[in-house]
Amino acid sequence: MPHEMPDASPMDAYWMPFTANRQFKRAPRLLVKASGMHYWSDDGRQILDGVAGLWCVNAGHARPKIVQAIQQQAAEMDFAPPFQMAHPKAFELADALTRLMPAGLNRVFFTNSGSESVETALKIALAYHRARGDGTRTRLIGRERGYHGVNFGGISVGGIVGNRKVFGPMLGGVDHLRHTHDPARNAYSVGQPAHGADLADDLERLVALHDASTIAAVIVEPVAGSTGVLVPPTGYLQRLRQICDKHGILLIFDEVITGFGRTGQAFAAHTFGVTPDLMTVAKGLTNGCVPMGAVIARQAIHDTFMSGPEHLIEFPHGYTYSAHPLACAAGLGTLATYADEGLLTRAGELQGYFAESLHTLRGAPHVIDIRNIGLVGGIELASIPGEPGKRAFNVFLDCFERGLLVRTTGDTIALSPPLIIERAQIDQIVGTIADALKRTA
Numbered sequence: 001m002p003h004e005m006p007d008a009s010p011m012d013a014y015w016m017p018f019t020a021n022r023q024f025k026r027a028p029r030l031l032v033k034a035s036g037m038h039y040w041s042d043d044g045r046q047i048l049d050g051v052a053g054l055w056c057v058n059a060g061h062a063r064p065k066i067v068q069a070i071q072q073q074a075a076e077m078d079f080a081p082p083f084q085m086a087h088p089k090a091f092e093l094a095d096a097l098t099r100l101m102p103a104g105l106n107r108v109f110f111t112n113s114g115s116e117s118v119e120t121a122l123k124i125a126l127a128y129h130r131a132r133g134d135g136t137r138t139r140l141i142g143r144e145r146g147y148h149g150v151n152f153g154g155i156s157v158g159g160i161v162g163n164r165k166v167f168g169p170m171l172g173g174v175d176h177l178r179h180t181h182d183p184a185r186n187a188y189s190v191g192q193p194a195h196g197a198d199l200a201d202d203l204e205r206l207v208a209l210h211d212a213s214t215i216a217a218v219i220v221e222p223v224a225g226s227t228g229v230l231v232p233p234t235g236y237l238q239r240l241r242q243i244c245d246k247h248g249i250l251l252i253f254d255e256v257i258t259g260f261g262r263t264g265q266a267f268a269a270h271t272f273g274v275t276p277d278l279m280t281v282a283k284g285l286t287n288g289c290v291p292m293g294a295v296i297a298r299q300a301i302h303d304t305f306m307s308g309p310e311h312l313i314e315f316p317h318g319y320t321y322s323a324h325p326l327a328c329a330a331g332l333g334t335l336a337t338y339a340d341e342g343l344l345t346r347a348g349e350l351q352g353y354f355a356e357s358l359h360t361l362r363g364a365p366h367v368i369d370i371r372n373i374g375l376v377g378g379i380e381l382a383s384i385p386g387e388p389g390k391r392a393f394n395v396f397l398d399c400f401e402r403g404l405l406v407r408t409t410g411d412t413i414a415l416s417p418p419l420i421i422e423r424a425q426i427d428q429i430v431g432t433i434a435d436a437l438k439r440t441a
């Protein structure tokens with residue numbers, strides 16, 4: 001290796017994730033403080049948080065119960081080994097979490113991120129079938145445009161080409177359902193689109209191709225977030241559930257974004273009335289304050305592992321930081337805050353107002369579709385020819401200059417504000433975007 005030059009600037013060392021590093025470092029956007037619905041930038045400007053940080057700060061920033069829980073835990077016990085040992089808050093949080101779940105999902109495996117939750121769920125699915133003596137079920141089915149984090153399992157079942165194409169062959173034995181985006185029939189749907197339940201039948205095509213006896217699980221985001229907010233067509237998830245049941249295939253819902261009140265009820269499984277066999281969560285579990293994720297399994301799946309000699313480890317999987325004490329404390333503080341303030345149903349109360357506001361952008365310059373459910377919104381713009389993503393990014397920069405944080409994926413502006421948002425702040429978000437669209441070429 002040639003000897004590298006010493007760093008030329010204090011910003012050089014940090015290789016930023018999912019960021020245009022050189023562009024960013026020429027004109028950095030730094031956040032230095034957060035409280036409630038707002039961030040503050042390093043030049044002292046107040047920024048309204050239109051995306052709950054990164055779809056995670058559902059209770060708003062710097063909430064006292066969460067802050068105190070973390071501070072207290074750090075002073076009391078910093079770390080406890082999670083293998084063959086435990087600490088009380090891990091059990092407390094797992095129990096509290098299952099109380100929020102749809103009936104039947106009641107065994108919790110902790111991880112440290114959404115990506116790790118996905119890997120864990122895929123491994124549980126494979127090992128479950130093998131434990132049942134059904135070890136030919138090794139195939140995993142994802143969906144085009146799906147996002148399931150960035151680890152190898154997640155990008156293998158994921159369907160966003162930019163996150164896959166430079167990383168080689170990935171996991172073998174993976175196939176994908178068609179995505180559900182159908183702007184020709186569903187553009188400007190308010191809530192769930194009417195057309196497309198039949199797209200779930202694509203699973204029957206894959207069963208016909210591979211045979212059900214080779215398929216372990218199907219993983220989907222109930223609402224696809226990172227690909228640009230795709231709300232499931234009415235009846236689609238029900239149909240997927242039926243086809244999975246018919247063929248003995250496990251259904252995994254990746255609720256990393258949709259969990260913890262985002263779609264109007266505690267989980268998208270409640271909102272859409274479909275219960276998966278395994279659910280992945282992260283983000284809102286600790287309000288984004290300490291990294292943590294989890295997989296919640298049906299009891300029967302868990303119990304299948306609980307056979308064989310009792311001194312043996314049933315599932316050879318886990319992380320040094322699984323059920324980290326600070327994360328468990330943050331999780332308990334977070335769930336208490338959600339309960340105290342009724343936040344897990346607040347998106348349901350506000351979604352009418354949010355939808356109405358958002359859809360006033362129909363007809364604004366460049367807008368070609370608007371999608372919404374609960375407190376999630378997507379505003380899709382026509383791309384600048386030959387420069388996909390640039391127009392929405394320009395809107396993002398304009399909004400940030402004017403005190404609003406949004407997120408862009410491709411040419412879709414994505415919104416997922418903290419669930420404590422007030423109506424006037426919804427007006428501010430929509431007004432700022434409307435002005436930015438007028439200024440954007």
Ligand SMILES: Cc1ncc(COP(=O)(O)O)c(C=O)c1O
Binds near residue numbers: 112
């Ligand atoms: C549906 C979904 N799954 C998994 C992930 C990955 O989570 P993390 O970034 O915590 O690894 C995300 C992140 O946005 C997500 O939206």
